[in-house]
Amino acid sequence: QVQLVESGGGLVQAGGSLRLSCQASGRTFSSYAVAWFRQAPGKEREFVAATTRSGASTNYADSVKGRCTISRDNAKNTVYLQMNSLKPEDTAVYYCAARISVLVSTTREWYQYWGQGTQVTVSS
Numbered sequence: 001q002v003q004l005v006e007s008g009g010g011l012v013q014a015g016g017s018l019r020l021s022c023q024a025s026g027r028t029f030s031s032y033a034v035a036w037f038r039q040a041p042g043k044e045r046e047f048v049a050a051t052t053r054s055g056a057s058t059n060y061a062d063s064v065k066g067r068c069t070i071s072r073d074n075a076k077n078t079v080y081l082q083m084n085s086l087k088p089e090d091t092a093v094y095y096c097a098a099r100i101s102v103l104v105s106t107t108r109e110w111y112q113y114w115g116q117g118t119q120v121t122v123s124s
Contacts (some may be wrong), residue, residue, distance in 0.1 A: 002026045002113050004096045009118030014087055020081040020118060022096030030054070030074040033104045035111060036081045038092035038120075049081060050104040059104055064090075086122045093117040113123070 008020040022034065026094035049070040050059045058070050064083070072079040079096065097111035105111070 002029065002032060002098055004098060004113055004115035006094060006096050006118040009094060009120045011121045012015060014088055014122055014124050016122070017082070017084045018120060020083070020084065020094055020120070022079040022081075022115060024077045024079075024098065026077070028100075029049050029077040031100045032098040032113075033101045034070075034072065034079045034096065034098045035104065035106075036068075036070060036079075037095045037097060037108055038090075039095070039117075040052065040092040041091075043092075047106040047108065048094070050106065051079065052104055053058050053102065057104070059106065061106070067119045083120075086120075088122045088124045090101050091120060093119050 003025040005023045036048040037045050039045040048059050051070045055072045067085045069082040095117045096115040098113045099111045
């Protein structure tokens, strides 16, 4: 089992940048595929980005492609989401999710473990 704690959210102006972190507990973090999802008020939780357990392969939602980069440092049990050129429509609670697998998925139901989320607010 793994516990996930997100951090790095905050209030930023449109066009700005933020780097979110997902810190995991446990000694087998390198066995987990990890993804970021987000949920805006009144909307479904949606996929943002995912990385395989090694970090060699990544996947992005079309809405963030070219503006966001997911990366991981398994030695630090941490996954990052670098977000640039932020837009007001990026405002949401951002969640980190994980599952032991060699694969990744864009489907939220596939992930077994979730963090508590971190709020990102982008002002216009």
